Amino acid sequence: GGGDAAAVGAGLVGVVPPQRVLEGSVNGWAFAGETIIHGEPSGLDNTVSCFGGALSYVKQTTTTDKRVAPLRAFPPLQVLLVNTKVPKNT
Numbered sequence: 001g002g003g004d005a006a007a008v009g010a011g012l013v014g015v016v017p018p019q020r021v022l023e024g025s026v027n028g029w030a031f032a033g034e035t036i037i038h039g040e041p042s043g044l045d046n047t048v049s050c051f052g053g054a055l056s057y058v059k060q061t062t063t064t065d066k067r068v069a070p071l072r073a074f075p076p077l078q079v080l081l082v083n084t085k086v087p088k089n090t
Helices: 004-015 016-024 026-038 044-051
Strands: 055-059 065-068
Touching: 004 026, 004 044, 016 026, 026 044, 044 055
Parallel strands: none
Antiparallel strands: 055 065
């Protein structure tokens, strides 16, 4: 639920030989990993893992089209991530 699978996926691309990474973007490879783990991911977690910052996400209701866009001039936030130790299938 915290985007850790996407972060790991983006990080693992760093161990792939450079010629393979050039065949697809790092974000594309991270999205492929998210697809394997979650089936139909939004693309938001892997995009944040690759580019950082804050993003907006809108899923179109009539199609499978998804819109991910950077939020410009977003103020810095302090985030506290807590492990509740309550299992959940995200």
